Amino acid sequence: MISIKKYAAIDIGSNAMRLLITNVVEQDNKETQFNKSALIRVPIRLGQDAFTVGEITPENIDRMVDAMEAFRLLMKVYKVEKYKACATSAMREAYNGKEVVEIIKQKSQIDIDIIDGKVEASIIASSDLHGFLSTDKTYLYVDVGGGSTEFSLFSNGKMVTSKSFKNGTVRLLNDMVNEVVWNEIEKWIKTNTCEYENITLIGSGGNINKLFKLSGKQQDKPLSYLYLNSQYQYLNSLTYEQRIAELALNTDRADVIIPATRIYLNAMKWSGARHIYVPKIGLADGIVKAMYNGTI
Structure with a gap:
C-alpha cells in the first residue's frame, strides 16, 4: 500500500526566494521517502534592502507579491495539500518585515512566518x-x-x-x-x-x-x-x-x-x-x- 502526499516549502532568504514541492511517499513497513518534484528559485535580494537601509523597498515588496502569487498558483497546479512559508534574516531585520507579511497575505493568500536564527538552525538540522x-x-x-x-x-x-x-x-x-x-x-x-x-x-x-x-x-x-x-x-x-x-x-x-x-x-x-x-x-x-x- 502506497500513499503519496504533496508538501511545499517556501524559503524567503536574503539572496533569493525558493519554492520546493516534494512528494512524500509512505509505504507499509518502509521508511518514508521525500522526493523533490520541483524547485523554483526567484533572485530577489532582500538582504540588500534590509541590511543597508533597514527596510524592504516598495519595488521589492511588489516583486515578492508577484512571486508569492506565482508560488500559490504553482502549488495549486501541483495539488499541494500542505505548505509552510518561512522568512529568515532579511525579513527578521527589516523594520517593515511584519507589514510586508501582511501585504503578502492580503494579496496572495500566503501566510509567512518570520523565524529567528535558532529556529532556522533547528529546522535545517532536521533536514534529511x-x-x-x-x-x-x-x-x-x-x-x-x-x-x-x-x-x-x-x-x-x-x-x-x-x-x-x-x-x-x-x-x-x-x-x-x-x-x-x-x-x-x-x-x-x-x-x-x-x-x-x-x-x-x-x-x-x-x-x-x-x-x-x-x-x-x-x-x-x-x-x-x-x-x-x-x-x-x-x-x-x-x-x-x-x-x-x-x-x-x-x-x-x-x-x-x-x-x-x-x-x-x-x-x-x-x-x-x-x-x-x-x-x-x-x-x-x-x-x-x-x-x-x-x-x-
Missing part, C-alpha cells in the same frame, strides 16, 4: 541528513545564507549543538561583518569541536552546490580543503563579468559565491576538517520534513 551521517563520525553542518550562517554539530548520529551567526554573503558584500563576528564564529567552532577528532563538514546553500557542480564530482564524493581553496583563489582572479561568461554563473550568484566560499573555508580551517560533503538539502527540505513530523 541521516543518509549522510555515519554513527561513528563527527560532522559540522554549515548552511551559508545571504544574511546568516547556521552551524550544527553532529556526533554519533545526533545533533550536539547549533548556533546561528549574522554572517552571510550579502552582509559580506556590503562590508557589514566585522572581525568581532568572525572571532565569535572561530571561538564557537573551536570550542565545540576541540574534543572530537577527524571532523567532516557538510555544506548546504546555493553557492556550495554550485561549487560542487563545477567540480564534476559524483554526489557521494566530498570536496577537499585544497580544492575549495584553489577554487576560491581562481574565482577571485576573475572579474564579475568573467564569472558569468566563463563559468555560466547567474548574475546574482557571481558575486556572492566568493564570500560564501570564504565562510566554508574558515569553518574547515577552524574545525580541522579536510573534506566537505555537499548533499542537496537546505532550509526548504527541513521545512518539509518538520511539517511531516509535526515539529513545525
Whole structure:
C-alpha cells in the first residue's frame, strides 16, 4: 500500500526566494521517502534592502507579491495539500518585515512566518541528513545564507549543538561583518569541536552546490580543503563579468559565491576538517520534513 502526499516549502532568504514541492511517499513497513518534484528559485535580494537601509523597498515588496502569487498558483497546479512559508534574516531585520507579511497575505493568500536564527538552525538540522551521517563520525553542518550562517554539530548520529551567526554573503558584500563576528564564529567552532577528532563538514546553500557542480564530482564524493581553496583563489582572479561568461554563473550568484566560499573555508580551517560533503538539502527540505513530523 502506497500513499503519496504533496508538501511545499517556501524559503524567503536574503539572496533569493525558493519554492520546493516534494512528494512524500509512505509505504507499509518502509521508511518514508521525500522526493523533490520541483524547485523554483526567484533572485530577489532582500538582504540588500534590509541590511543597508533597514527596510524592504516598495519595488521589492511588489516583486515578492508577484512571486508569492506565482508560488500559490504553482502549488495549486501541483495539488499541494500542505505548505509552510518561512522568512529568515532579511525579513527578521527589516523594520517593515511584519507589514510586508501582511501585504503578502492580503494579496496572495500566503501566510509567512518570520523565524529567528535558532529556529532556522533547528529546522535545517532536521533536514534529511541521516543518509549522510555515519554513527561513528563527527560532522559540522554549515548552511551559508545571504544574511546568516547556521552551524550544527553532529556526533554519533545526533545533533550536539547549533548556533546561528549574522554572517552571510550579502552582509559580506556590503562590508557589514566585522572581525568581532568572525572571532565569535572561530571561538564557537573551536570550542565545540576541540574534543572530537577527524571532523567532516557538510555544506548546504546555493553557492556550495554550485561549487560542487563545477567540480564534476559524483554526489557521494566530498570536496577537499585544497580544492575549495584553489577554487576560491581562481574565482577571485576573475572579474564579475568573467564569472558569468566563463563559468555560466547567474548574475546574482557571481558575486556572492566568493564570500560564501570564504565562510566554508574558515569553518574547515577552524574545525580541522579536510573534506566537505555537499548533499542537496537546505532550509526548504527541513521545512518539509518538520511539517511531516509535526515539529513545525
